[in-house]
């Protein structure tokens with residue numbers, strides 16, 4: 026099946042569905058149905074730039090894995106049958122067990138309109154606050170920290186502030202890989218103003234650290250001590266803005282007292298950083314007026330995440346550096362619409378439009394506006410607690426939307442067990458087979474990016490349109506529609522929307538009602554948009570109040586403040602004053618038998634559980650297998666050799682991944698990426714290992730601090746394969762399969778070699794099904810096996826097996842699948858002859874430039890800078906995501922010239 030396409034070529038301006046930068050995308054559909062994407066030069070977030078993920082969006086639109094029809098218990102059903110069943114089961118469960126016996130678990134992938142209807146249905150009509158979102162995993166600590174300090178969940182600054190600052194401190198943020206376009210903006214500003222200083226605070230030496238002037242590799246979890254030491258230093262150095270503090274803030278003395286108790290020596294002890302390094306950083310911060318501290322998951326995903334956030338906010342409040350051009354704290358959100366979800370109350374402890382669920386007046390205002398029969402009066406279950414409640418039978422009906430918690434929620438094996446035990450599970454998704462969809466009683470096909478219509482809000486509060494440019498395939502429908510239909514079928518009024526514009530108008534009108542109650546989130550100026558005006562809505566940063574504002578224009582406070590908050594000292598606390606919070610330093614340690622601390626996170630070219638980015642060979646060319654970064658000393662102590670397989674164990678579960686031995690990881694810590702699922706690897710779901718420990722205030726899980734042990738997996742053999750068809754991995758002790766041009770590439774290994782290796786190779790390459798002849802070179806005594814299968818002249822599969830990790834050029838082997846002149850001898854050799862260069866692992870995915878090409882250019886003296894590599898090989902000249910890696914490769918490949 027193909028997408029239906031409009032007649033003639035059309036270009037649609039929309040927004041990238043990946044990270045919180047929220048880049049504008051132009052999607053052009055040709056009359057032949059081919060889609061091309063480019064950065065939108067008119068979008069203020071990216072001005073035409075895209076990273077590798079955004080630039081590859083067109084390659085993710087295939088329908089091969091799409092969920093196209095509703096199913097009930099695995100059988101195809103009509104939408105009417107499925108929606109009636111969902112409505113009846115939710116209604117009956119509530120009737121029998123009360124409103125808190127049901128729950129929704131939604132996603133930062135949802136559009137604001139989806140989120141709005143979900144929140145309205147659960148909180149206002151079902152009468153429970155049991156709606157939480159995977160944004161809980163991403164930035165709930167920032168929300169809680171903001172609310173403690175500002176009385177509202179509002180990011181004070183803008184992206185422009187990172188460009189205007191003289192000092193940018195990036196805390197717990199691998200911006201270069203996780204928010205690449207924002208990082209490119211920062212790098213461009215630094216190139217234009219070399220006097221700007223960039224400091225990265227991160228236990229790991231990341232690509233972002235490589236691109237910084239100073240890297241503070243603190244101990245995991247010691248951020249509070251770092252910033253407490255800084256607050257004490259600012260006071261001692263006379264850098265506190267006393268006038269601002271006295272006029273506009275509360276709690277300074279208590280926060281300062283807690284900070285002084287830490288001091289420089291306490292900060293040094295907690296962080297493991299030398300006092301000289303800390304003093305240099307503290308002096309730099311104290312004497313620089315324009316400072317932005319940008320923070321992300323390394324701060325938020327912690328058992329003390331909220332305190333970390335407030336420790337950062339404290340130093341900005343103390344210096345009055347908040348909401349001013351180039352001077353502000355700045356939370357960078359992970360997901361495309363984490364912010365939109367916050368605006369409509371998509372978290373279990375929020376009401377819509379920045380309403381406070383504990384405030385009777387706010388509740389009455391929202392209930393009255395909705396004409397709702399009830400309103401949730403206390404916070405609902407937050408993500409980790411929600412799945413615990415499912416497992417314990419307290420939640421008996423659950424609707425999961427646009428997310429894959431069996432892979433992404435900590436204690437993931439328990440999440441799977443919870444879903445298995447749950448009497449009624451509904452999953453709305455784009456993808457037919459996910460690890461979560463396997464547990465659904467009802468599957469609902471959702472419209473995907475490019476097919477759905479609505480709005481998202483990025484990290485700087487800018488609302489942008491996601492527009493439809495393809496017809497939804499099969500019976501896929503938008504989530505807001507399915508939710509409204511269930512609401513209607515449960516007998517509720519208030520869900521008769523005729524499109525996303527109607528939902529948006531209601532959302533905007535509610536914001537005006539709540540703004541009248543003193544809330545800051547106000548887009549009342551957009552409440553009367555016609556459908557056509559909604560369709561044409563330009564990116565706009567809130568607030569957009571109704572008074573004096575024309576719909577769609579940036580008006581009011583935006584014009585007064587440059588779109589920033591709190592520089593005037595006006596907060597949204599009961600007394601209108603900003604609040605310091607006394608924070609307590611915390612750390613993380615291993616446990617007996619599990620001496621290492623597991624950190625998890627993203628890699629450059631993948632998004633979440635790879636249901637989209639995993640579809641493109643280009644993006645899989647960067648890193649195709651889950652890995653564990655481990656320091657050489659820890660690897661040696663555990664008997665782990667580079668590139669072998671290791672088992673990472675916690676009290677909760679285990680993964681088997683490739684060892685990446687590197688001093689970029691500090692001793693005592695390991696890092697495993699978050700993306701791999703049971704669909705792509707034998708045992709790569711790292712959230713099965715992560716402990717379901719949460720911050721007591723925000724409820725955000727500590728995804729970066731699980732005690733683990735790491736040990737050799739003990740593989741007796743290793744293999745690598747390329748194949749035109751997805752290989753048969755049944756029974757493999759270890760595999761990691763990835764898309765390649767023309768097919769798949771697979772790493773594999775086992776504890777014992779199959780008795781009949783050629784027969785196993787045939788089954789693995791699916792030769793009984795796809796046909797083809799097998800050529801083999803076998804040295805049984807040495808444990809070396811090489812197979813190549815051809816169908817006519819075309820290579821359809823090749824497999825190399827050895828007792829050690831196989832020395833095959835992955836890029837060369839994968840390219841042979843599309844080589845019309847592939848020859849068995851060259852394929853079996855597993856690497857190019859002397860006449861062809863071996864590209865090595867792909868670094869620049871835009872131009873397919875590999876690490877060996879870059880190293881060769883450096884050694885030849887042809888390219889000694891990142892720009893020179895670009896001039897010679899084009900690498901790094903398009904999206905720029907690989908530029909920090911290029912710099913690292915150049916530094917590593919430079920060899921001294923012999924005298």
Ligand code: SF4
Pocket residue numbers: 041042043044045046047048071074075076077078079080204205206207
């Ligand atoms: Fe998309 Fe990349 Fe922009 Fe993030 S930085 S919104 S992933 S193009």
